[in-house]
Amino acid sequence: MLATKYRMYPNKEQTKKLEFALDTCRQAYNMMLGELNNQIIIDRNMIQAMLPDLKICEPRFREVYSKTLQYECYKLFSNLSALKVLKGNHKKVGRLRFKGKGWFKTINYNQSGFSLENNKLHLSKIGNIKIKVHRDVNGNIKQIQIKKGIDRWYAIIITDEKKQIFCGNRIIGIDLGINNYLVDSKGNKTENPKILEQNLSKLKHLNKELSRKKKGSNNRKKARKRLSKLHLKITNQRTDFLHKITTNLVKECKTIVMEDLNIKQMSQQKYFNAKNRVDASWGKFTQLLNFKAESAGCQIVKVNPRNTSKTCSQCGRIQDMPLYKRTYECAECGFVIDRDYNSAINILNKLAGQELSGVEKSTSVPLEQVGSMKQEALSLEVG
Known part of the structure; x- marks a missing residue:
């Protein structure tokens, strides 16, 4: 498998949809985690079966691609498995935590719900987004991860191609x-x-600048950025x-x-x-x-x-x-x-x-x- 990161250029409407999808996935994750905490015997099928009911009760869940929401169930149980491994290695671990607003930075399109053609990435429920394909995409696309950066959006395209590197002698x-x-x-x-040492004085200056800004103000947001x-x-x-x-x-x-x-x-x-x-x-x-x-x-x-x-x-x-x-x-x-x-x-x-x-x-x-x-x-x- 080969993962390549590409820059996306969504317009204002598409950016709102992406932000909405991120927050909806976060809410779905939290709801499934809440149900998981209430179970005496963990039943993954029962938790995944919550999604159709959520779409009936909450209209917002119908506005996000179904497999994207299903992937949050996979992430939840992957996190749970990781905790079990750490616990098995005698590490001190707690419980899975609910995610606050702004915590989620990635959404996943697994196997379907996307297409790439002529520098346009089509995402189901989002639309056609302009993307800079600086490197050819070879092989079959298996998954696309949409990632929110500081002020940019990226598409991480995962294909079944293997990158060939030949060793010397x-x-x-x-x-x-x-x-x-x-x-x-x-x-x-x-x-x-x-590299850290070279930028240490800048880091100290920006940290000091951030500490002087009033909490909740726009200036503090700019300083944090x-x-x-x-x-x-x-x-x-x-x-x-x-x-x-x-x-x-x-x-x-x-x-x-x-x-x-x-x-x-x-x-x-x-x-x-x-x-x-x-x-x-x-x-x-x-x-x-x-x-x-x-x-x-x-x-x-x-x-x-x-x-x-x-x-x-x-x-x-x-x-x-x-x-x-x-x-x-x-x-x-x-x-x-x-x-x-x-x-x-x-x-x-x-x-x-x-x-x-x-x-x-x-x-x-x-x-x-x-x-x-x-x-x-x-x-x-x-x-």
Whole structure:
């Protein structure tokens, strides 16, 4: 399945219908949740059977496409299943909550109720909406999600097409860090753009501006909108950075060796403060890398991170390496090397202790420089 996001341009009347559909779906969700809370034995069929009755009692439910309302029942039970999984993993969970006005941001057209032709997206009960198809839609459309942004509308079109990414022939080890986001076993460095840090002064200014506005006023709404736009910009820049670096790695490599890090435990350490944690986004990086590697047939190998920073990659001696030391100087053989580069080599060397089918060591070529980003340049330096 492939999901692609397109910008929509609804007129005023269509915007009102979309807003109405969002709020009606919210009300349907809340009503089904209320019935769910009253049941002693959960009966999904009984809850879904509420929808025809709602259309008889409440005319507004007849003005929204039926399958869109039915999808809210699916979402409700998906949320319920997610809570059960968390509870099974001994996590502290509460109950599903009713959604307040303005909470819902997406509506779903599943399998039917839509058509796309000549830059026009037809949605049942809404009409023909202008859409910018910046990328061809290939394959059969299985689902369309309509998403409300800060001041924009988007259509996320999900098709049965599989995006083809072909992996390369390199075998590398990678070390993730804070200043250098990534260093590979050939010495290539990817600097951390630190997008949050760059926008921190703007965030503080807009937060202060928002706090000074009177609650409920139009000026407060405008200030909140400006703050939300900046948060969205930061998120988009970070996501763009992660997509580019992970795609480049998968295209160049057939095997990527990395540390099996406990990110949650690391985030509790003093040096890994909240700002560093958000700027690093190692969890999202790993998630994207795993997804793209699986699609391309690239192999991700996770090794024990123990002593990767303390071990000399030349002679194997283990010595203390405080975080403030950025250069590794071996007291045994005199080998001098960048700390992160040394770690990346050690991570690759740990591959020898793991069995990989069809993997042979081969010579590597440096990573090519990734195309520059609009907001923040991504530089790869050859060590």
